[in-house]
Amino acid sequence: MGNEEKQRYSAEELKEFEDIILKKLEETKAELTYLRETLSKKNDPGTDDTAGNSKVMEDGADTAEKENMNQLAVRQQKFAGNLEKALMRIKNGTYGICVESGKLISKERLRLVPHTQHSIEAKLKQK
Numbered sequence: 001m002g003n004e005e006k007q008r009y010s011a012e013e014l015k016e017f018e019d020i021i022l023k024k025l026e027e028t029k030a031e032l033t034y035l036r037e038t039l040s041k042k043n044d045p046g047t048d049d050t051a052g053n054s055k056v057m058e059d060g061a062d063t064a065e066k067e068n069m070n071q072l073a074v075r076q077q078k079f080a081g082n083l084e085k086a087l088m089r090i091k092n093g094t095y096g097i098c099v100e101s102g103k104l105i106s107k108e109r110l111r112l113v114p115h116t117q118h119s120i121e122a123k124l125k126q127k
Contacts, residue, residue, distance in 0.1 A: 018087065032073060
C-alpha cells in the first residue's frame with residue numbers, strides 16, 4: 001500500500017465545507033421559520049376575510065396547502081438536523097468520510113450534499 005489515499009480533509013478544506021453548511025443551515029432555518037409562521041397564521045380563523053362565498057372550496061385547497069407546508073417543514077427540520085450533525089462531524093474529525101467504505105467522499109459530492117455520509121459509490125450500491 002504505497003500510495004496511501006488521503007484519509008481526511010485538511011483544516012482549510014473543512015472550513016470551506018463548514019461555511020457551506022452554515023450558510024445552508026441559515027437558509028433552512030429561515031425557511032422553517034417562514035413555514036411555521038405561515039402555518040400558524042393559517043390556523044388562525046381570525047384572518048379569514050373571505051367568509052362565506054367560496055369557503056368550502058378554499059377549505060379543501062387550504063388543507064392541501066397546509067399539508068404540503070407541514071411536509072416541507074418536516075423535511076426542512078430533518079435537513080437542518082442533518083446539517084447540524086455534519087457540523088459535529090467537522091468538529092470531531094469524521095466529516096467527509098464514507099460510513100460504508102471509510103474512504104473520503106468526493107468534494108464535488110460534498111459541495112452538493114454537504115451532510116452526506118455516503119460516497120457516490122456506496123450510495124449507488126444501496127439502490
